[in-house]
Amino acid sequence: xxxxxxxxxxxxxxxxxxxxxxxxxxxxxxxxxxxxxxxxxxxxxxxxxxxxxxxxxxxxxxxxxxxxxxxxxxxxxxxxxxxxxxxxxxxxxxxxxxxxxxxxxxxxxxxxxxxxxxxxxxxxxxxxxxxxxxxxxxxxxxxxxxxxxxxxxxxxxxxxxxxxxxxxxxxxxxxxxxxxxxxxxxxxxxxxxxxxxxxxxxxxxxxxxxxxxxxxxxxxxxxxxxxxxxxxxxxxxxxxxxxxxxxxxxxxxxxxxxxxxxxxxxxxxxxxxxxxxxxxxxxxxxxxxxxxxxxxxxxxxxxxxxxxxxxxxxxxxxxxxxxxxxxxxxxxxxxxxxxxxxxxxxxxxxxxxxxxxxxxxxxxxxxxxxxxxxxxxxxxxxxxxxxxxxxxxxxxxxxxxxxxxxxxxxxxxxxxxxxxxxxxxxxxxxxxxxxxxxxxxxxxxxxxxxxxxxxxxxxxxxxxxxxxxxxxxxxxxxxxxxxxxxxxxxxxxxxxxxxxxxxxxxxxxxxxxxxxxxxxxxxxxxxxxxxxxxxxxxxxxxxxxxxxxxxxxxxxxxxxxxxxxxxxxxxxxxxxxxxxxxxxxx
Numbered sequence: 001x002x003x004x005x006x007x008x009x010x011x012x013x014x015x016x017x018x019x020x021x022x023x024x025x026x027x028x029x030x031x032x033x034x035x036x037x038x039x040x041x042x043x044x045x046x047x048x049x050x051x052x053x054x055x056x057x058x059x060x061x062x063x064x065x066x067x068x069x070x071x072x073x074x075x076x077x078x079x080x081x082x083x084x085x086x087x088x089x090x091x092x093x094x095x096x097x098x099x100x101x102x103x104x105x106x107x108x109x110x111x112x113x114x115x116x117x118x119x120x121x122x123x124x125x126x127x128x129x130x131x132x133x134x135x136x137x138x139x140x141x142x143x144x145x146x147x148x149x150x151x152x153x154x155x156x157x158x159x160x161x162x163x164x165x166x167x168x169x170x171x172x173x174x175x176x177x178x179x180x181x182x183x184x185x186x187x188x189x190x191x192x193x194x195x196x197x198x199x200x201x202x203x204x205x206x207x208x209x210x211x212x213x214x215x216x217x218x219x220x221x222x223x224x225x226x227x228x229x230x231x232x233x234x235x236x237x238x239x240x241x242x243x244x245x246x247x248x249x250x251x252x253x254x255x256x257x258x259x260x261x262x263x264x265x266x267x268x269x270x271x272x273x274x275x276x277x278x279x280x281x282x283x284x285x286x287x288x289x290x291x292x293x294x295x296x297x298x299x300x301x302x303x304x305x306x307x308x309x310x311x312x313x314x315x316x317x318x319x320x321x322x323x324x325x326x327x328x329x330x331x332x333x334x335x336x337x338x339x340x341x342x343x344x345x346x347x348x349x350x351x352x353x354x355x356x357x358x359x360x361x362x363x364x365x366x367x368x369x370x371x372x373x374x375x376x377x378x379x380x381x382x383x384x385x386x387x388x389x390x391x392x393x394x395x396x397x398x399x400x401x402x403x404x405x406x407x408x409x410x411x412x413x414x415x416x417x418x419x420x421x422x423x424x425x426x427x428x429x430x431x432x433x434x435x436x437x438x439x440x441x442x443x444x445x446x447x448x449x450x451x452x453x454x455x456x457x458x459x460x461x462x463x464x465x466x467x468x469x470x471x472x473x474x475x476x477x478x479x480x481x482x483x484x485x486x487x488x489x490x491x492x493x494x495x496x497x498x499x500x501x502x503x504x505x506x507x508x509x510x511x512x513x514x515x516x517x518x519x520x521x522x523x524x525x526x527x528x529x530x531x532x533x534x535x536x537x538x539x540x541x542x543x544x545x546x547x548x549x550x551x552x553x554x555x556x557x558x559x560x561x562x563x564x565x566x567x568x569x570x571x572x573x574x575x576x577x578x579x580x581x582x583x584x585x586x
Contacts, residue, residue, distance in 0.1 A: 001099050004135070004162055005195075008221060013255045013280050014101070016060045016225060016263025017053035018273050024049055026269075036067050039086035046087075050094035056270040057277025058263065061095050062105035062137055063087040063128075069109040069120045081127050088131035103135035103164070104128035106150075108142055118149030125154055134158060139166040139225070140201045140265075142177040144184050151193035164196040164223050164261060171207040172391065173214075173442050178435030178474075180442050181211060189220040198223030201265040204230055204242060205250035209257060217258055224259040226250070228267030242267060248275025252283050304403045306346045306375040307449040310478065310503045316566035317586070318346040318377055318480070318505055319579055323359040332364070333372070335576040340374040342583035348406060348480070348568070351379040362393055366400040376402055377451065381410025382432050394436065398444055406451040406480060407432045429453070430470050437475030454479040456492040456507070457528040464492075465499050478502045480568040483509035484560055486530040497563040506564035508556060510549035510582060512572050514538045546578055554585045 008014065024035040024045070038046050046064050053061060065087040071080035084104075091102045109120035121138065128136065136154060138147065147165055154161045165188050169181035181199065188197045197220055199208050205226040212224060229242025251262050262280075264272050309316050319339045324332050336347050347368060349361040365376035378397070385393065397405070409429045433450050440447035452471045458464045468479060479502055484490055493506060511517045511529065514537040521529040533552065537545055557567055567586070571579050 001101070004101060008260050012260070013283075014060055014261045015058045015273065015277055015280060016103075016261065017050070017058040017062060018228075018264035018268030018270065019266050020046075020049055020062065020064050020105075021066065022266050023052075023269055034067070036064055036083050036087070039064055039083050039090060043086060043090050047090050047094050050091060052270040053273055054094060054098045054100055056274035057281075058100065058273050059098070060101040060103055060135070060261075060263070061091050062103050062139075063091045063133070065105050065124075066107040066139075069107055069124055072120050072123055073110045073113045073115055075114075077123075080124075084124065084127045085131060088128065088133055092132075101135055102133060103137045104133045106136065106138045108140055108168075109146060111145070116146060118146030121146050121150040122153045125150060125157075129154075129158055129161075134160055135162045135164075137164045137166065139164075140168040141166065142168060142175040143179050144188055147188060147194070148191055151191050155193040162195045163193065164198070165194050166198045166200045166223055166225065168201040169199050169203060169208075169211060170387075171203050173211055174387075174435060174438050176202075176387075178431045178433075178438060180438035182215060182442055183438065185215055185217075185220075189217070196221035196223045196261055198225070198259065198261065200225035200263075201227060203227060205247060205254065209250065209254050212254065212257055212259065221261065222259040223261035224251075224254045225263040225265045226254075227265045228269070228272055242272075244269070244271040244275045247272045248277075248279040251276040252279035255280060255283065303401070304375070304446075304449060306377065306404055309345060310565060315561075315564075316345040316505070317343065317569065317583065318348050318566070319344045319569045319571060319583070320348040320350065321571050321576070322353060322574075323349055323361055323364050325356075325358050327359075329359070329364075329367075331574065332359075333368070335571075335574070336368050336372055336374060338576050338580055339583065340372060342580040343586075344374070344569075344583060345566075346375040346377045346404070348377040349379060351381045351408070351410065352384070362397055362402070365397065365402045369400065369402055375404065377404045377406055378402065379406045379408055380432070381408055382428055383410035387435070390432070390435065391439065394439060394448065395443075398446055398448070403446055404449045404451065405436065406453065407436065407476070408453050430467070430474050433471055433476050434474040440475070449478070450476050451478045451480055451505075452476040452502075454481045454496060454504070455526050456481045456484060456489040456496065457486070457526050458492075461492045461495065465496065468496070468500055472500060472502055476502060478505065478565075480505045481507040482526045483507040483570065484556055485509065485511070485533055486528045489528060490559065493560055493563045503565040504563065505566045505568040506557075506560040507568045507570065508553050508582075509570045510546075510553045510572060510575075510578060511537060512549055512575065512578070513542070513545050514540065516572070546575075546581075549578060550581050550585055553582050557586055 021035050025031055050061050065084050068080040068083050095102050106124050109117040151163055154163055167184050169175055173181045185197055188194055208224050208226045228247055255262055321335050349364050351361040352358050361378040365378035369376050407429045436448055436450055454468050455464050517529050517534040517537050520527040
């Protein structure tokens with residue numbers, strides 16, 4: 001059998017098999033079976049699937065081991081290794097009479113476990129190498145976490161190993177963890193120990209064809225294995241209705257567009273691969289030209305007064321004003337106008353604070369920018385919107401000229417409402433930032449300036465700093481902090497200034513009464529008020545307490561100035577007049 005690198009160098013197109021999982025599950029009585037366990041319990045059934053694809057014309061098969069990494073992550077190493085050993089043996093025995101290549105199939109490793117993703121990938125690679133496998137396909141990956149570690153290990157242990165890394169990107173060019181497909185391709189192609197890079201699963205052939213046409217793939221072997229279209233539900237079964245002849249023709253187009261390794265993912269059957277083999281045979285060897293220059297045209301000039309002022313090194317003041325709980329917007333608009341006239345650079349608007357419905361923060365942001373001419377900073381939670389709704393909202397904001405967002409995970413739905421209202425969390429705030437950053441790179445002419453929250457009152461502030469650094473890695477360029485009302489918060493703010501690169505707006509909350517101070521300190525997460533400040537309010541009437549709130553807020557603003565790039569003022573109980581006094585006193 002010809003060495004794979006020589007075959008590809010001569011203009012050959014390597015055709016992989018289709019989907020083991022969906023094809024196996026479509027067989028009678030196997031809808032709920034885990035196909036990888038069949039390596040141990042029904043090896044002949046697995047072999048029959050391999051042989052069906054080989055008879056259809058593929059010349060590379062994947063071992064039936066896609067989910068072995070999940071077993072490793074869950075501590076079931078014995079079962080994972082047994083599945084890998086049996087999967088390799090079955091695939092080799094089937095491939096040998098056809099002169100086909102065998103590739104170790106490594107699926108995405110789960111995150112958040114005892115083992116890192118890199119450790120899970122490397123442990124599987126060790127097992128495959130022990131079985132004599134030299135081709136590796138890490139597929140359906142949502143991120144490149146652990147990929148470099150896997151590549152270094154493989155080439156260190158076996159320089160002849162051939163590694164394909166394939167990401168799962170939706171039709172809009174992002175993965176389920178919010179990464180840009182183009183950025184993942186670019187970073188992975190730059191790794192010298194990776195032999196081919198590409199995409200599989202989630203998307204049908206036309207969408208992956210559109211994606212690869214946008215790539216700068218010069219000098220990179222490209223691998224593409226689409227789904228057979230998109231799934232639909234018939235009765236209680238999930239089926240893919242993409243026709244085999246259509247799939248085969250599109251796979252040939254993908255090869256002509258630059259992919260030297262092709263195959264099928266979910267929903268593809270031996271019939272799909274047979275049509276692809278026929279279409280590729282008619283095409284003959286391919287001379288793969290360098291990709292066209294498909295760089296985006298220059299972006300239109302954008303206006304982002306808040307970001308421009310921060311970038312110029314000037315201090316800014318953002319004031320938070322809660323949106324109304326009904327459709328009477330008069331007070332809100334009057335309040336925003338008063339804050340603007342008093343010197344606020346931006347107004348921040350919470351997104352359904354404490355999980356209770358209020359007027360939409362993004363719609364209000366568009367309205368005040370358009371009607372009052374002040375820069376809005378709408379909060380955007382990970383709660384209540386799936387990925388599609390998030391993208392749609394961001395596009396609308398950008399069209400309206402709103403280019404700043406504060407991304408937060410969001411408060412949970414109140415317990416008494418959970419029977420009727422369900423939370424939707426596609427992301428945490430870090431992944432949401434990554435997703436917005438991907439849109440900045442691939443879709444938006446005017447990028448968003450992404451802000452995050454920083455809790456300087458956290459008991460374990462080192463963990464908060466770790467999370468904040470991860471947010472910066474994912475595109476956050478500034479932070480709004482919780483209120484600084486204690487020495488501990490001040491020290492944490494100083495530590496944040498030293499540890500973070502982004503701009504910091506220090507939180508100021510004007511305490512308005514003794515009762516207010518006691519409640520905040522004892523019952524509100526993320527708030528700590530030193531006893532000295534609480535004591536100052538004891539016995540004070542409203543007017544006196546407000547005077548005290550102004551003095552304390554101005555004093556704190558001065559004390560945190562060396563560690564901040566501006567201020568984030570929070571309006572208590574709709575007291576816009578108090579905020580105006582503070583703004584004028586700063």
